[in-house]
Amino acid sequence: xxxxxxxxxxxxxxxxxxxxRGYSTSILDSFQSKEEKRRKLIQEIDEARRERNxxxxxxxxGEMELIEKTKDLSEKIKYLEEIARxxxxxxxxxxxxxxxxxxxSVPYGKTPEDNQEIKRWEKPKEFSFTPRPHWxxxxxxxxxxxxxxxxxxxSRFSMFFGxxxxxxxxxxxxxxxxxxxxxxxxxxxxxxxxxxxxMTGTGQLPKFSDDLFKVDDSDLWLVPTAEVPLTNxxxxxxxxxxxLPILYTxxxxxxxxxxxxxxxxxxxxxxxxxxxxxxxxxxxxxxxSYSYLETLTSNAEEVxxxxxxxxxxxxxxxxxxxxxxxKTYDIxxxxxxxxxxVEISSCSNFEDxxxxxxxxKYRTKEGKxxxxxxxNGSGLAVGRTFAAILENxxxxxxxxxxxxxxxxxxxxxxxx
RNA sequence: GGAGGGGUACCGAAGUGGUCAUAACGGGGCGGUCUCGAAAACCGUUUUGCCUUUUACGGCAACAUGGGUUCGAAUCCCAUCCCCUCCGCCA
Numbered sequence: 001x002x003x004x005x006x007x008x009x010x011x012x013x014x015x016x017x018x019x020x021r022g023y024s025t026s027i028l029d030s031f032q033s034k035e036e037k038r039r040k041l042i043q044e045i046d047e048a049r050r051e052r053n054x055x056x057x058x059x060x061x062g063e064m065e066l067i068e069k070t071k072d073l074s075e076k077i078k079y080l081e082e083i084a085r086x087x088x089x090x091x092x093x094x095x096x097x098x099x100x101x102x103x104x105s106v107p108y109g110k111t112p113e114d115n116q117e118i119k120r121w122e123k124p125k126e127f128s129f130t131p132r133p134h135w136x137x138x139x140x141x142x143x144x145x146x147x148x149x150x151x152x153x154x155s156r157f158s159m160f161f162g163x164x165x166x167x168x169x170x171x172x173x174x175x176x177x178x179x180x181x182x183x184x185x186x187x188x189x190x191x192x193x194x195x196x197x198x199m200t201g202t203g204q205l206p207k208f209s210d211d212l213f214k215v216d217d218s219d220l221w222l223v224p225t226a227e228v229p230l231t232n233x234x235x236x237x238x239x240x241x242x243x244l245p246i247l248y249t250x251x252x253x254x255x256x257x258x259x260x261x262x263x264x265x266x267x268x269x270x271x272x273x274x275x276x277x278x279x280x281x282x283x284x285x286x287x288x289s290y291s292y293l294e295t296l297t298s299n300a301e302e303v304x305x306x307x308x309x310x311x312x313x314x315x316x317x318x319x320x321x322x323x324x325x326x327k328t329y330d331i332x333x334x335x336x337x338x339x340x341x342v343e344i345s346s347c348s349n350f351e352d353x354x355x356x357x358x359x360x361k362y363r364t365k366e367g368k369x370x371x372x373x374x375x376n377g378s379g380l381a382v383g384r385t386f387a388a389i390l391e392n393x394x395x396x397x398x399x400x401x402x403x404x405x406x407x408x409x410x411x412x413x414x415x416x
Numbered sequence: 417g418g419a420g421g422g423g424u425a426c427c428g429a430a431g432u433g434g435u436c437a438u439a440a441c442g443g444g445g446c447g448g449u450c451u452c453g454a455a456a457a458c459c460g461u462u463u464u465g466c467c468u469u470u471u472a473c474g475g476c477a478a479c480a481u482g483g484g485u486u487c488g489a490a491u492c493c494c495a496u497c498c499c500c501u502c503c504g505c506c507a
Contacts, residue, residue, distance in 0.1 A: 009469090042467055046476040053436095053476090056488060060434050067487040074487070238464090367446085369464085 001095050001356050008035060017101035020108055020318035027094060034091045041084045048077045096200070097207055100353040102318045103290075103327040109317025115330070116317065121301070122310040124334045129396045133337035134387035135268035138164060140398050141415055144269075155266065156258060156273040158383075163415045167389070167402075168276065170409035171382050172251045175278040175303055179379055183299045185249035185280060190229035192252055193220040201232045201358030203324035203350075213255045213273075222255035226279035227376040234283065235358035238369055244362055245284040245292060249379065252277065269383040270342060276382035280347075282375040285362065289349050289373035290327075297329045297347040300379040304344070306405040309388050310334040312341055326351045329377075333384065337391035344384045347377030 007014050011028060018025045052073045059066050107116050138144025143164025149157040160168050179185040196219050199205040204212060204224060213222040223229060230248045239246070254277050265271040280299060282292050297313065304311045316328040325348035332341035352371035355361070361369045393401045400415040407413060 039467075042476085046467060049476060052487090056434085057436075059487065060436080064487090070487045367462090 001353060002098055002101070003356065004035065004095065007031060007098070014098070014101065018099070020102055020106075021099060021321060022110055022319045023099060027097060031091075031094050031098070034087065034094055038084070038087050038091050041080060041087060045077060045080045045084060048073060048080065052077065093206065096357070099323045100326050100350065102321055103349070103351075105315075106321065106327050107315060107317045108319075110319040111317075112320050114317040115314040115320055117312055117314050118329075119313040120310075121305065121312070122308070124310050124336060125392060127336065127394075127396075131336040131339075131391060131394055132398070133268060134335070134390035137337070137390045137394055137398060137400065141400065143167070143415065146268075154273070156271065158269060158272060160386075163410075163412070164386075166410060167406075167415070168382060168386055170406050171385055171389075172276060172278060173409050174306075174406055175379060175382075176249060176251055178303060178306065179249040179278070179280060179299060183247070183302070185247040185299075188226075188230060188233070188248050188250040190223075190226060190233075190250055190252065192223050192255075194223055194229055194232070195219045196221070198228060198232045198235070201235050202228050202354050203357065204228060207323065210259045211257045213257060223252060224256045225254050225277060225376075225378075226250040226252040227281060230279060230281040231283075231354055231360075231374050231376065232358050234360050234372075237360060239283075239360070239362040239372065241285065241362045241364050244372065245282055245288060248281045248283075250279055250281075251382075252279070269387045272383060275384075278379050278382065280377045280379040283360070283372050284375070286352065286370070286373050289351060289375060292375055293327065293329070293347065293349040296375055296377045297331070297345075300331055300345040300347055300377045303380050303385070304331065304333060307385070307389065307403045308405075309385075309392055309403075311344070322346075322348065324348075324350050324353050326353070331380075333388045335388055335391045336394070342384060342388075344388065345378040345380045348375060350374045350376075 002014065007028075011032070015025050015028055018028070052070055055066050055070045055073070059070065107114065109115065135144065135146065139146070141164070143161050145159045145161055146157075149159040152159070176187055180187050193215060196205055199212070199221050204221075212224055215221070229252075230250055233248070234246075253274055255274055256272075258271055258273060261271060269275070280296055282289075282296055284292050301311070301313070311331055311333045314330050314332065316322075316325075316330060321328055328346055328348040330343050331345040331347070333344040334340075335342050351373050354374045355371040360372050360374070362372050363369055389403060389406075390400055393403065395401065402410045402413050402415065
């Protein structure tokens with residue numbers, strides 16, 4: 001969330017940010033009226049409490065006749081507090097629904113078509129035959145079963161068999177090893193179910209519950225990304241400034257409802273209710289966060305470079321930017337069979353937006369407390385990487401050559 | 417799931433209805449004195465949030481969380497969460 005005082009004092013700037021994203025700005029009107037109401041109430045309550053405290057002091061000194069007077073005052077306070085509770089609740093709902101402001105370097109745009117390509121690595125390989133999509137390859141090789149998984153669960157679930165399951169595991173190991181051994185991230189194995197407070201900290205709640213799976217009869221939700229548990233590790237903490245930056249990586253399955261995507265990308269591994277991902281999270285001081293956005297993105301790119309998968313990097317335009325992010329780079333891998341670039345990683349700087357929600361601070365050398373900046377990026381989405389390997393490493397007879405970087409984890413050079 | 421104990425600051429811990437609890441006491445951290453330097457000792461300091469347009473040597477709030485009783489709650493009552501011990505169950 002944004003700082004209340006900041007919104008109040010920079011209402012035009014916030015309005016501009018909302019407009020750039022294509023959001024309605026009417027929320028700011030309710031913000032203003034509710035905020036003023038809230039502030040007046042706080043003042044009124046504080047004043048009444050001050051008065052009561054003074055009288056209480058005199059009662060303590062023996063002026064018992066004042067007891068009657070303070071009764072009324074207490075009733076008044078109780079009444080005001082009740083109103084304040086409601087106002088505060090309504091106000092919070094508004095406050096938590098205002099998105100982050102796009103960074104000044106983010107290009108203006110309305111749709112994903114307006115995202116700007118800033119980098120392209122390696123040319124897509126030329127095939128002497130028509131390359132097939134990964135779902136055909138996987139099915140023919142018997143390593144990917146998307147029919148039985150529907151029987152077990154529902155559509156948008158898949159199952160790997162034999163070498164396919166091994167390839168998936170190899171990818172997870174390869175990515176985690178790269179990030180821990182080469183890039184300096186600390187590996188975490190977090191819970192896959194988290195509570196509402198945690199989901200609110202990173203911005204999934206209250207606005208985006210429709211896309212989350214919730215466990216019945218509990219306050220637990222299935223994580224849609226490891227970003228949620230990792231970023232919230234230090235919620236309600238004041239970190240030592242010397243301990244920053246903190247770099248975490250984790251492998252987790254991710255669960256998403258993908259509501260509103262009926263009929264879209266139903267085949268293959270692109271859009272699933274459950275998929276594996278290795279995530280990168282960075283917690284920094286505010287001055288470092290944008291340079292870490294570059295580092296983080298290059299850490300994710302390194303996975304594709306080592307797997308020798310062609311990709312491009314785009315910077316998301318204001319209209320395509322996620323709710324909590326200030327700036328986002330998407331990495332898109334080339335899918336030979338599908339004949340297009342597909343998002344495989346999203347690397348974002350949230351500045352202090354998540355830190356405010358999750359209450360994550362650090363202490364400076366001078367002893368002051370400040371909000372940290374948080375960043376995260378996929379490093380990478382495992383299912384899509386799996387698909388990219390199948391499509392880019394296929395042979396004319398439908399075999400898959402294993403990329404060199406994975407051979408130590410696979411023990412074989414070809415899946416056939 | 418059953419029985420019992422507990423949740424107070426960075427940590428340990430006291431306080432069990434009004435001598436103001438930011439909070440005793442002990443430890444730790446930070447600053448200083450002493451020292452060539454260090455240790456020890458001594459002195460000082462050490463929560464967070466909100467409101468007052470900025471600021472204050474200003475005000476308010478917070479003792480797991482949320483309600484309640486009371487003129488007044490860390491303290492009494494109710495609910496919820498979490499931790500510990502024992503029993504049962506179990507990967």
